[in-house]
Amino acid sequence: MALPISRHKALREWKLYFFILPSLLFIGVFSYFPAGSAIYHSFFDWQGGDNKQLIGFENFSRALHDPVLWSSFGTVSVLIVFNLIKMIPAILMAVLIHRLKSDRAQYGYRVLLVVPMIVPGLVTLFIWKFFFDPNLGVLNNVLDFTGLKTVLVHLDQFFGWDVFFANAPIGWLSQPALILPSLFLWGFPWIGAVGVLIYLAGLQSIGQEVYEAAELDGVGPFQKFLYIELPLILTQVRLSLVLLIIGTLKDYGLQLVLLGDTGGPGGRGMVPGLWMYNRAFIAGEFGYACAIGMILFVFILGLTYLNNKYVRVDK
Amino acid sequence: MKRAPLSSIVPYLVLGLVFAWSCWHVASIRRVAVDTDKVTLRIGHWMLHAGMRESFDLAITDYQKLHPDVSIEQIPVPIRSYAMWLRTRLVGETAPDITGLSAVGEEIAGRYYLPLDAYASQPNPYNAGTPLEGVPWRDTFVDGLESVRNLLGPVSGELYGVNLQINTLRLYFNRNLLRAVTGSDAPPVTFAELRALGDQIAAYNARTGTKLVPIASCGPYSRYLFNTLVPSQTQRFAVESSPSLNLSVSPQDMATAFLRGEWTYATPAFRSGLELMREVTSLMPPGFSQLERDDALFAYLQQQAVMFYAGSWDYGVLVRDGPFPTGVTSLPLPDRDDPKYGRFVLGPISEVAGSPEAILGITRTSRHPEVALDFLRFLSCRSVATTFSRESHRISSVVGTPPPPDAPGLAPVLNGEVNGFGIDFTYLAGGNTNRAFQNNLHRALGPKGDLDDFIKAVESTMPENLRRDLAQAALGQQREIRRLDSQLAFALTRSDPKPGEWSRLAEAQSIRQQERLPLVQEFFP
Known part of the structure; x- marks a missing residue:
């Protein structure tokens, strides 16, 4: 923790504070001004032009009774659960890399993980869209080739899902019931490079003596993971968790690219961010979209607070 | 003092050179422009x-x-x-x-x-x-x-x-594939022939093991297709029920008529339009609604589809990139003799608009x-x-300009009857009703589609959605009326008055007020 300094000392070289002014200016213009503008406009009936009418809390009261908005929060909650599950492969991958004996091999795997990060996110999304293509996509071809589609059709007939048909390709993004499973499948095998690198950094800070002591006690590989590695990277897991919740709540690029601005058939893929986008750029209700943004902000703030308060890491 | 090795200077050198080159590049562009x-x-x-x-x-x-x-x-x-x-x-x-x-x-x-x-x-x-x-x-x-x-x-x-330029929507067809399937490269002319071609392609697929799709399509282009087909079923409704007696029904007219109980999706003409949509869906690739324009274009150019319903703006890329000759024709619509859809049809539709x-x-x-x-x-x-x-390879809007020499079929058809209207509320302000329509479409068009299920689902939220969209429309009109106030004041006081400007603007404002008032009085008193 930084030591407190006296006022005299802090102001002795006051000219140096001017060096941070450009950064403050940019942060103000590009981060705080848009946010402030959104707060301001959320109290207006505003369609993006010059004209706007002050309507007080009307946008917020409308949002409270907006069934699409609240069902989109339901969808995003499911996606958060999906993403929690998707954290596991990244943790396992980090542990596996960490346990490699050869530094060279560790370095090689780290590079292999980082290289795909060069591909722009949008390109990855388009690749996944093609992956789900019912007629040419990889997924349906793999299911056809391996015969798994027949299994799915039999399961469908048994459970009465009405989504897998023997004589038609699977419409992963055109059947409402398959949209959430598709969003779950997205990113398979769910080894996010950033997550792995964060966990790896945590793992590498574990002292060698801890492992040596564990080996003397005859601890096996799984117990090592459970009692040493996992508890000692919980700080990183918590950081990941915060980023994941914030990211999932505010993100809508995936849904927009895969499903369009209406959230796909049945609106099953609608998330709050996408609804905000839809209201702003499709319906032209910019004031209402700002109000949705504010509600989203409150949710993110609340969840982050709860996470920081209750997800504790005891070392 | 120990000198830094040369290798540590290289990155700075590269950075400096790149920066210098960027400065020169920007300066040289400025020089040309200024x-x-x-x-x-x-x-x-x-x-x-x-x-x-x-x-x-x-x-x-x-x-x-x-x-x-x-x-x-x-x-x-x-x-x-x-x-x-x-x-x-x-x-x-x-x-x-x-x-x-x-x-x-x-x-x-x-x-x-x-x-x-x-x-x-x-x-x-x-x-x-x-x-x-x-x-x-x-x-x-x-x-x-x-x-x-x-x-x-x-x-x-x-x-x-x-x-x-002017846009038209056309049915493009792969002449080679059409010949392989039917023995002739003549496209279907009537809706019955289009239906029959679908059956012929299915038989060809069964015979040869190919997986040809009759019409390549995607989410946005399927809406073009539906909005060309469905108006054939609302032609009579447009003529008989046009509130302004101008042979057209605007989305706002449709919305108010629905709220007054003058039609529902179960009304025969509207239901027939939905049935037509469902029938033509069988000619499109499964899962078309999740595809984009590029996917549909790709499928056609890869010869996985015999036809492609798209805009005149796409013809250029079809002739440039297609390794086969592409023909152009209008989408065959049901005619008056069609046993299923003919009773709502007035005749071939003019594209003069x-x-x-x-x-x-x-x-x-x-x-x-x-x-x-x-x-x-x-x-x-x-x-x-x-x-x-x-x-x-597009249609010019300038009088007397010949259409592209290789595709005269792109030119708009000027003779025919007045067009009907689409039933999906694409152009109604707010977009709530259109979203509900699109979001429930899978109920009607899916592999086990059921029109009644679709109608029930859409109409359960329609009054609320329509009211919200109409409120948005009324608000927009109010803004336009208000904006015209300042233009009218300016037209009165400008030093170089334009002949007829004030009366034109005053007339426009009066028309807007006449449009808005009944809407507000009836639905938002």
Whole structure:
């Protein structure tokens, strides 16, 4: 923790504070001004032009009774659960890399993980869209080739899902019931490079003596993971968790690219961010979209607070 | 002191060199733009389709030959980001002198674009020596620029742009595949023949093991297809029930009629339209609604589909990239003799209304508006229009310009009956009703589609959605009425009064008020 300094000392070289002014200016213009503008406009009936009418809390009261908005929060909650599950492969991958004996091999795997990060996110999304293509996509071809589609059709007939048909390709993004499973499948095998690198950094800070002591006690590989590695990277897991919740709540690029601005058939893929986008750029209700943004902000703030308060890491 | 090894200096050296090169590059561009004696014009547009950029380049080269003191730069911007690009450029006052008008309403057009009405009544000097010599510029366009006026200045009646082209929707077909399936490359002419072709393709697939799809399609293009088919079922309704007796039913008219209980989706004509949609879906690839335009185009060019229903703007890429001959025909619609759908049909539909494409306007921030106007006239003269038509394989909006030599079928069909209307509320303000329609469409069109299920689901939320959309429409009208107040005041007090301006604006405002009042009184008292 930084030591407190006296006022005299802090102001002795006051000219140096001017060096941070450009950064403050940019942060103000590009981060705080848009946010402030959104707060301001959320109290207006505003369609993006010059004209706007002050309507007080009307946008917020409308949002409270907006069934699409609240069902989109339901969808995003499911996606958060999906993403929690998707954290596991990244943790396992980090542990596996960490346990490699050869530094060279560790370095090689780290590079292999980082290289795909060069591909722009949008390109990855388009690749996944093609992956789900019912007629040419990889997924349906793999299911056809391996015969798994027949299994799915039999399961469908048994459970009465009405989504897998023997004589038609699977419409992963055109059947409402398959949209959430598709969003779950997205990113398979769910080894996010950033997550792995964060966990790896945590793992590498574990002292060698801890492992040596564990080996003397005859601890096996799984117990090592459970009692040493996992508890000692919980700080990183918590950081990941915060980023994941914030990211999932505010993100809508995936849904927009895969499903369009209406959230796909049945609106099953609608998330709050996408609804905000839809209201702003499709319906032209910019004031209402700002109000949705504010509600989203409150949710993110609340969840982050709860996470920081209750997800504790005891070392 | 120990000297740093040479290798540690290399990154700094590279960084310095790159920075120096960037500075030089920026400075050299500035020098061309600023130091030259030439007038520099910029033209920004979204038309990246095959042949369009090349056509603009040819026109620019020809114009620069005529005017050596003018330099023109073309700025093509992908359509996905065009609306955002244009909006930020306009607001930031850095928009090119001429820009394409896309996703621009009257408020934006009026604020950022120069009105062209005064020039539209003067002849286009570049038409000298052609049959259009001496003809007012406005009348050199097939529709007298009415569609652009209605699109960009419906309230004020101002003209903020000119459209170089007209769009039509056409059924393209792969001649080779069609011949392989049917033994002839003649396309289907009637809806019954289109249905039969679907069966023939299925039989061909069973015989040869291929997986040909009759019509390549995708989410957005399926809506074009539905909105061409369904109006055949609402033709009679449009004529008999037009509230303004102008043979058309606007989405707002439809909404108010629904709320008054005058129709539902179970009304025979509307239900028939939905059935037609469902029937034609069987000709499209499964899961079409999740596909995009590029997917459908790819499927057609890869010869996985026999036909492709798309816009005239796509023909250029089909002839450029397709390794097979492509034919063009109109989509066969049910005729009056059709046993299932004929009872609602008046007859073949006229495309005279057309839809304007390549609308260009002059921004108010242009430093050389007179040169921009001159170039706009040049772009819309007969000879340049002919070049555009030939190079881009599109339909020109200039009177007498021949259609692309290889695709006369792209030209609009001018004879026929009045068109009906779509039933999905695409153009109703707010978009809530359209979203509910699109979100429930899978109930009607899916593998186990059920029209009753669709109707029940859509209509359960329709009154609420329609009221919300109508409220949005009424609010928009109120804004337009208010905006006209300031224009009226300006027209009264300006030092150089324009003849008829005040009365035109007052009339527009009065019409808007007459449209709005009954809506507000009935639904939002």
